[in-house]
Amino acid sequence: MPSLISPSERDYILKGIECNIRADGRQRPDYREVILETGVISQTSGSARVRLAGGTDVLVSVKADIGPVLVDPETGEGADKGQIICNVECAPSASQQFEGRGADELNNELTQMMTRFLSHNTTTLSTPSSTTPSSTGAPNNNGAGGINLSKLCIIPGEQCWILYVDALVLDYGGNLVDAVFMGTRAAIFDTRIPKTEVQDLGDGNFDFEVLDDAEDTEVVEGREDMPICITLNKIGARHIVDASPLEELCTEAKLVVAVNRSGELCGLQKGQDGGIEPSLLLEMIQFGKTLGQTLIKQLDAKIKAEAEADTIKRQNGQPVVKLGFFAQ
Amino acid sequence: MATPAFSFTPSTFQKLHPAEFFRRFTTEGVRPDGRLLDAFRPTTVHHGVISTANGSAMVRIGGTTVVCGVKAEVAEPKLDAPDQGYLVPNVELSPMCSSKFRPGPPSEQAQAVSEAINRVLKESKVLDLKDLCIEEGKAVWVLYVDAVCVAYDGNIFDAALAAIMAALKNVRIRKPTYQEGTIKVSGGSTATDENSFRLNLARAPLSATFAIFDTTLTILADPNVTEETISDGQISITLDETGLLCGVTKIGAASCSQSVMKDCVQSAKKRTLQLRGIMNQQ
Amino acid sequence: MATDRKRVAGPESSVAPLVEYPIDHQPWTPFTEKRHDSHRQPEDLRPIYLKTGLISEANGSAYIELEKTKLTCGVYGPRPVKRAGQGFSDRGTLNCEIKFATFSCVKRRGTMRDAQEKELSQILSQGLTPAVRLELFPKSNVDIYITVLESDGWGSCIAAAFTVASVALAHAGIEMLDLVAGCSASYIPTSIPSTSSSTTSEAPSEGATGSITPQIFMDADLEEEKFQQGSIVLAYMPSLNQTTHVLQSGKAEGAIISQSVEHCVEACNKIFAVMNHALLESIDQKTV
Numbered sequence: 039m040p041s042l043i044s045p046s047e048r049d050y051i052l053k054g055i056e057c058n059i060r061a062d063g064r065q066r067p068d069y070r071e072v073i074l075e076t077g078v079i080s081q082t083s084g085s086a087r088v089r090l091a092g093g094t095d096v097l098v099s100v101k102a103d104i105g106p107v108l109v110d111p112e113t114g115e116g117a118d119k120g121q122i123i124c125n126v127e128c129a130p131s132a133s134q135q136f137e138g139r140g141a142d143e144l145n146n147e148l149t150q151m152m153t154r155f156l157s158h159n160t161t162t163l164s165t166p167s168s169t170t171p172s173s174t175g176a177p178n179n180n181g182a183g184g185i186n187l188s189k190l191c192i193i194p195g196e197q198c199w200i201l202y203v204d205a206l207v208l209d210y211g212g213n214l215v216d217a218v219f220m221g222t223r224a225a226i227f228d229t230r231i232p233k234t235e236v237q238d239l240g241d242g243n244f245d246f247e248v249l250d251d252a253e254d255t256e257v258v259e260g261r262e263d264m265p266i267c268i269t270l271n272k273i274g275a276r277h278i279v280d281a282s283p284l285e286e287l288c289t290e291a292k293l294v295v296a297v298n299r300s301g302e303l304c305g306l307q308k309g310q311d312g313g314i315e316p317s318l319l320l321e322m323i324q325f326g327k328t329l330g331q332t333l334i335k336q337l338d339a340k341i342k343a344e345a346e347a348d349t350i351k352r353q354n355g356q357p358v359v360k361l362g363f364f365a366q
Numbered sequence: 367m368a369t370p371a372f373s374f375t376p377s378t379f380q381k382l383h384p385a386e387f388f389r390r391f392t393t394e395g396v397r398p399d400g401r402l403l404d405a406f407r408p409t410t411v412h413h414g415v416i417s418t419a420n421g422s423a424m425v426r427i428g429g430t431t432v433v434c435g436v437k438a439e440v441a442e443p444k445l446d447a448p449d450q451g452y453l454v455p456n457v458e459l460s461p462m463c464s465s466k467f468r469p470g471p472p473s474e475q476a477q478a479v480s481e482a483i484n485r486v487l488k489e490s491k492v493l494d495l496k497d498l499c500i501e502e503g504k505a506v507w508v509l510y511v512d513a514v515c516v517a518y519d520g521n522i523f524d525a526a527l528a529a530i531m532a533a534l535k536n537v538r539i540r541k542p543t544y545q546e547g548t549i550k551v552s553g554g555s556t557a558t559d560e561n562s563f564r565l566n567l568a569r570a571p572l573s574a575t576f577a578i579f580d581t582t583l584t585i586l587a588d589p590n591v592t593e594e595t596i597s598d599g600q601i602s603i604t605l606d607e608t609g610l611l612c613g614v615t616k617i618g619a620a621s622c623s624q625s626v627m628k629d630c631v632q633s634a635k636k637r638t639l640q641l642r643g644i645m646n647q648q
Numbered sequence: 649m650a651t652d653r654k655r656v657a658g659p660e661s662s663v664a665p666l667v668e669y670p671i672d673h674q675p676w677t678p679f680t681e682k683r684h685d686s687h688r689q690p691e692d693l694r695p696i697y698l699k700t701g702l703i704s705e706a707n708g709s710a711y712i713e714l715e716k717t718k719l720t721c722g723v724y725g726p727r728p729v730k731r732a733g734q735g736f737s738d739r740g741t742l743n744c745e746i747k748f749a750t751f752s753c754v755k756r757r758g759t760m761r762d763a764q765e766k767e768l769s770q771i772l773s774q775g776l777t778p779a780v781r782l783e784l785f786p787k788s789n790v791d792i793y794i795t796v797l798e799s800d801g802w803g804s805c806i807a808a809a810f811t812v813a814s815v816a817l818a819h820a821g822i823e824m825l826d827l828v829a830g831c832s833a834s835y836i837p838t839s840i841p842s843t844s845s846s847t848t849s850e851a852p853s854e855g856a857t858g859s860i861t862p863q864i865f866m867d868a869d870l871e872e873e874k875f876q877q878g879s880i881v882l883a884y885m886p887s888l889n890q891t892t893h894v895l896q897s898g899k900a901e902g903a904i905i906s907q908s909v910e911h912c913v914e915a916c917n918k919i920f921a922v923m924n925h926a927l928l929e930s931i932d933q934k935t936v
Contacts, residue, residue, distance in 0.1 A: 112664070301902070303900050308895070313885060319909065440662060465727075514797070
């Protein structure tokens with residue numbers, strides 16, 4: 039990951055983008071090839087590895103763990119909800135800039151963005167009677183993150199599933215945000231949570247047991263509605279997607295658009311130190327939305343095809359061989 | 367002193383020789399900002415400025431502004447004091463209030479002021495910590511008293527202590543109920559004497575700070591930031607509402623004779639009385 | 649919390665007490681009344697009080713108050729970069745730090761800067777940088793410190809931080825292309841979702857919930873934010889017609905977004921007038 043760019047190189051990229059030809063031959067709205075693989079780490083509840091041809095390499099793992107619910111003392115909210123805890127880390131080997139504490143700011147930015155986009159849950163104060171702490175009302179909406187957190191609760195007010203989502207950036211080749219979110223979505227798709235059985239011990243006490251059956255597990259509900267992110271880089275008067283590291287250095291302002299499969303916007307964040315005109319901003323949002331929807335379709339098809347291939351292999355008694363880490 | 371061959375504007379002179387510039391004023395019995403040597407800066411106190419806090423106050427002494435908020439939380443008491451709550455005063459000198467302070471952990475000055483105030487509150491038994499008990503051995507109130515310096519122009523001790531005392535006076539805590547290990551307080555409707563309680567403050571210490579100049583034996587009341595930096599030391603006299611001494615803190619290497627000390631206490635008596643009047647106005 | 653030897657220590661851990669509401673307690677809901685503050689229309693902002701020059705030691709400072717939301721900001725610089733190993737830079741840098749006072753929120757905040765504050769600091773510097781002529785002071789640093797004394801609404805707090813910081817920058821005499829005004833809006837459904845009354849624990853079908861079109865509430869306060877489906881914060885340079893930052897979270901349809909961006913731009917123009925007024929006042933004070 040270079041940190042500086044020469045004026046002539048900048049000029050070359052700028053003029054190229056103006057003519058709709060980028061350094062690697064792509065056009066402005068073209069995405070690089072996405073290589074996606076799920077179930078790459080056996081010790082996790084779900085995992086995925088995403089590579090953008092030409093560099094960026096992100097490994098995402100999901101680990102389901104049991105922990106106490108987080109209750110808001112003021113409103114009593116959260117008693118019937120599981121949690122998602124996100125963390126993004128850039129490996130120091132990915133770029134010289136990430137050495138030491140160099141990646142701290144980027145790690146924090148990505149972690150916070152992911153937390154906001156994934157676990158932002160819309161209100162559950164659906165009924166005016168928030169006076170009753172035992173929340174009997176059904177959740178009115180899954181948040182922007184899509185995942186139904188209420189389904190992750192085991193015993194309301196006590197125990198729940200906590201999904202730890204950890205993304206590790208192995209290699210940096212531009213467009214990190216998109217890759218991280220694609221990987222996260224795929225990893226959640228791959229996640230299987232053991233079933234639990236809750237027993238009523240009487241006098242208001244409950245106990246539960248985790249069923250130890252590898253075949254009989256649950257998927258994360260609402261995973262289809264998880265958003266992915268499209269990063270648009272404004273260079274000159276134009277905007278491009280899936281920027282390479284050099285193009286990122288020429289970027290005046292970038293816009294991250296989170297969108298789900300039904301085309302709803304789930305988050306928006308500007309980055310970099312430039313401004314955008316409001317009309318262009320709206321145009322970029324619209325563009326990101328359309329592109330995101332098509333990309334989600336492609337990704338879903340990929341995940342589905344992989345899962346189907348695996349099942350067929352299993353049925354035929356063949357071993358399921360993953361390409362693994364060093365596959366190209 | 368030889369007459370200089372060239373002359374300065376007053377502001378240049380002040381920058382080059384702050385101490386000398388200052389001395390010329392004080393020998394005339396006046397300070398660069400127009401105050402007499404024993405004059406305190408105009409002081410204002412506002413109560414209840416922060417609604418998210420259980421109690422709050424803002425104190426301004428000249429250019430120094432301190433906002434203090436009290437937050438009440440529940441904790442387990444110490445084993446050796448099962449019926450006593452906690453009172454945790456802290457003063458924050460953020461990099462926002464002056465270029466003197468850097469981001470990061472509290473500076474030495476902030477630590478010194480926090481500790482001095484903690485000592486005053488503790489030693490003079492301002493608050494009976496038993497009042498903060500909810501259920502003996504199980505749960506007590508913790509009062510986090512945080513004084514944030516918004517603008518720094520010297521004499522943080524007086525301003526912080528006044529803000530903390532005013533905020534403590536302003537505290538209202540909902541009456542708690544203890545049930546099977548959980549503490550509940552009633553929400554909704556505005557706080558009244560029926561559903562909440564106030565703190566019973568046994569004493570109300572307030573302080574007056576003076577800057578000491580060793581060479582000229584000058585004593586300046588309520589030093590501002592420039593006076594603080596060129597002074598040899600400072601002395602803070604803390605008195606309660608009956609005029610009883612609650613504490614004396616001296617920082618810096620300045621020496622302080624008995625008669626000076628007496629003068630300071632006399633002046634502090636007048637000042638704290640005046641400050642008490644301002645605090646009780648609202 | 650780890651023991652902090654540099655502060656007066658309290659107990660190792662403490663929690664806020666649970667709040668129990670009486671049965672007759674009627675909290676505000678968007679279904680019964682228009683807004684939490686009944687004097688406001690959905691598009692109305694809270695009155696803004698903006699004043700410069702409260703911190704005598706700072707190069708520039710400002711204070712903003714939107715009813716309960718209160719922030720102060722101090723600007724120091726341009727001053728030489730102190731940190732070693734940063735190398736030469738032909739442009740100045742903007743260093744923004746925001747800190748919530750421990751008593752500023754309903755829940756007590758920690759004394760250390762947490763991850764959220766770090767991210768907010770980054771967001772603020774991203775949103776303010778486009779307005780500042782950093783090329784004029786190479787090798788230097790401008791420090792912007794913001795303290796939130798009280799927050800009544802998350803979005804409005806960030807928006808106010810943009811506003812107050814850019815006024816403080818201008819007050820410090822730092823050359824800027826334009827002022828940055830910040831504005832927030834929340835999307836709040838104003839009718840009770842039809843499925844909410846069902847007592848079954850079964851999740852409602854997605855189609856039923858998507859049909860409610862939320863209303864845009866400008867500058868929502870904390871009570872209103874509890875009901876929000878999503879929110880947006882926009883930082884905007886009114887004279888240059890440029891958005892310098894946009895931060896949106898929660899689910900919303902494209903039409904709502906474009907509408908709220910328009911509303912925010914409009915509101916920013918109003919805030920701009922207040923900012924100008926505050927700055928003019930500070931000049932008047934200087935000349936008198």
